[in-house]
Amino acid sequence: MCLAIPARVVSVDGPLAKVEVGGVSKIASVHLLDGVKPGDYIVMHAGFALSRLDEAEARETLRLLEQMGELEPGTLG
Amino acid sequence: MKYISEFRNPELARRAAAEIAALTDGPVRIMEICGGHTYVIFKHGLTEILPPEITFIHGPGCPVCVTPLERVDLAIEMAREKNVILATFADMIRVPGSRSSLQQEQARGADVRMVYSSLDALEIARRHPEREVVFFAIGFETTAPTNAMAVLLAREQGLKNFSIFSNHVTVPPAVRAILDSPDVTLDAFIGPGHVSLVTGSHIYDFVAKEYGRPVVVAGFEPLDILQSIAMILRQRKEGRAEVETQYRRAVTWEGNRKAQAAIGTVLESCDMRWRGLGVIPGSGLGLRKAFSDYDAMARLGMAEPPSLSDPKACQCGDILRGAKKPADCKVFGTACTPETPIGACMVSSEGACAAHYHFGRHRREAV
Numbered sequence: 001m002c003l004a005i006p007a008r009v010v011s012v013d014g015p016l017a018k019v020e021v022g023g024v025s026k027i028a029s030v031h032l033l034d035g036v037k038p039g040d041y042i043v044m045h046a047g048f049a050l051s052r053l054d055e056a057e058a059r060e061t062l063r064l065l066e067q068m069g070e071l072e073p074g075t076l077g
Numbered sequence: 078m079k080y081i082s083e084f085r086n087p088e089l090a091r092r093a094a095a096e097i098a099a100l101t102d103g104p105v106r107i108m109e110i111c112g113g114h115t116y117v118i119f120k121h122g123l124t125e126i127l128p129p130e131i132t133f134i135h136g137p138g139c140p141v142c143v144t145p146l147e148r149v150d151l152a153i154e155m156a157r158e159k160n161v162i163l164a165t166f167a168d169m170i171r172v173p174g175s176r177s178s179l180q181q182e183q184a185r186g187a188d189v190r191m192v193y194s195s196l197d198a199l200e201i202a203r204r205h206p207e208r209e210v211v212f213f214a215i216g217f218e219t220t221a222p223t224n225a226m227a228v229l230l231a232r233e234q235g236l237k238n239f240s241i242f243s244n245h246v247t248v249p250p251a252v253r254a255i256l257d258s259p260d261v262t263l264d265a266f267i268g269p270g271h272v273s274l275v276t277g278s279h280i281y282d283f284v285a286k287e288y289g290r291p292v293v294v295a296g297f298e299p300l301d302i303l304q305s306i307a308m309i310l311r312q313r314k315e316g317r318a319e320v321e322t323q324y325r326r327a328v329t330w331e332g333n334r335k336a337q338a339a340i341g342t343v344l345e346s347c348d349m350r351w352r353g354l355g356v357i358p359g360s361g362l363g364l365r366k367a368f369s370d371y372d373a374m375a376r377l378g379m380a381e382p383p384s385l386s387d388p389k390a391c392q393c394g395d396i397l398r399g400a401k402k403p404a405d406c407k408v409f410g411t412a413c414t415p416e417t418p419i420g421a422c423m424v425s426s427e428g429a430c431a432a433h434y435h436f437g438r439h440r441r442e443a444v
Binding site for chain 1: 078079080081083084089091092093094095096099111112113138139140141166168193194195196197215216217219220222223226230269271272274275297300301304307323325326327328333335336339425427
């Protein structure tokens with residue numbers, strides 16, 4: 001139910017944005033999120049943009065993942 | 078950056094699994110509160126690559142599953158009213174009430190419409206000014222602002238034939254109820270990422286401060302879950318119990334203030350009964366008095382229904398509290414299947430029973 005998906009904003013017209021999800025065009029309401037602009041990635045739920053995806057944070061998360069697995073079992077005290 | 082494929086990288090999953098193995102030094106019981114996480118854990122077979130010491134306890138974060146029987150019955154009663162169009166999300170159409178379902182009512186001639194968004198229900202109201210359009214609204218803090226926004230737009234647009242049957246619930250009171258429950262022991266929580274888009278991560282602070290359990294707010298790709306487990310294990314290793322956000326690309330500590338304001342303008346806290354958890358004080362969101370014109374119960378003259386017990390064979394209640402597993406239920410996979418569900422946990426793909434059923438874990442657990 002709380003399913004939400006990343007969508008790329010193509011254009012914004014007043015309270016509605018044209019977005020793309022995996023190559024499929026959809027309309028998202030931007031009533032609940034200020035400052036949405038073309039090129040942004042948003043998280044969309046039940047037809048509404050609820051959050052903007054932050055590329056720098058996403059890269060940082062991936063960087064932390066890349067650092068994982070360097071430890072061998074039993075090496076931590 | 079596509080925000081999906083990057084977080085399904087098998088090499089990074091292997092690294093995360095190795096990190097988790099290195100950090101595991103005993104049994105850990107982790108509740109993933111959100112049904113969306115339950116689905117991801119099963120769909121991607123994450124339990125297969127984790128040490129056996131890590132047990133997932135599936136939480137109550139499936140609004141379809143926790144909506145009590147009497148409220149499904151009341152929606153059915155609303156759909157039976159002459160002149161009513163009842164709009165709701167797909168899973169609510171299939172969920173069984175005590176004697177019928179909205180799907181069965183639809184077959185008998187009731188005008189029940191499936192929608193993806195509250196805005197679709199609003200559009201139906203615009204197109205049918207002569208009909209009474211009721212939106213059977215369910216959901217956690219993720220969905221509540223979208224439904225509240227529909228009410229604000231209905232008022233702004235002067236729509237007089239739109240109302241909602243509010244069954245919104247909120248996460249923190251349910252987590253508290255589970256932590257206070259004597260038959261459920263939990264070591265840590267994976268926090269619901271999409272609820273947190275709206276609320277911010279700060280709402281789980283009491284879990285760390287009052288109950289001493291780590292919470293990591295997670296995204297919905299397999300690497301998100303794996304990284305979150307590693308973060309939980311690291312907190313335990315270092316003797317910390319804090320709220321951390323793994324899903325930082327989307328979630329902040331404060332959340333989406335505009336969405337919070339939409340909830341606060343239209344809805345107010347109320348007591349709500351949950352399937353499996355009983356009445357939890359302050360766990361629901363009902364319409365404020367100022368918006369009573371948009372309250373379906375008031376408009377149709379319907380009173381709060383008396384509570385109903387689940388069918389005897391159904392163990393959804395215990396499963397929703399994390400006290401039992403789907404395979405512990407006698408009708409799981411036999412009389413109760415996704416095609417003919419007896420309990421709500423088998424209806425929604427995010428229900429623990431449906432996830433177990435679809436991804437075959439019941440077979441392994443059964444032997």
